[in-house]
Amino acid sequence: MTAPLNIAKLCVGCDSPEELAQWQAGRWGDGPACHVTRMWPKRESELLPDGSIYWVFKGLMLARQRLLGFEERIGADGIRRCGLILDRQIMRTVAVPRRAFQGWRYLPGAEAPPDLPTGRGSESPLPPKLAAALADVGLI
Template structure:
């Protein structure tokens, strides 16, 4: 991830990565997931060159999905929006606390948390408050 430009987004309404995966499966079936946002990223080419969207659940960044494409989507109100097409695979990452923010933010690859080692991604996640405290201490 160190060379890629990524997005960071709050995942409102989901308790954690498993909840998001279940919602996406219900909503999109076997197809790619899509997240629609109001703003179009100006750094589109960098995002499409291996970037991911990093999901923040209850103040802790816990997972990412690779960005496959950006598509224009017209809302029912006639306003053009950006549809971020995502790989369905949710990759668990080391827990990193994040303060609330609106919309999405760019996240440089060098600042992105590392993927969890193989085998750890299926462990029961720590409660968000504990994961955030450990991450603040540098013990993620």
């Protein structure tokens, strides 16, 4: 079995996975979360059913949410957008440094960081410089 294709996205407006979870709970209640983006993924069939969105917080990829589907959203300006429908469970991942980028990027499953083991999800991530240094020498 091949690893699923994923999406990497900067989390703008939230500084941590916990803050993202709180924001989504306030916005979406108990239902699935939705993140609206301008571009529709051309590789939609590779993202579903097993892909995730990997969130980057302040230069570190720290969490993921499983992608459940895509919905067309038309903005007040009449422009068609893509609503990424997300599982509400936010899984913490091993911290991986990521440079800033605009929009979202495809993230092959083989390059995606692993989930943190159960019980370690509440740990604070390493400082970005230390995480980057460890990644450079292949330790994370």
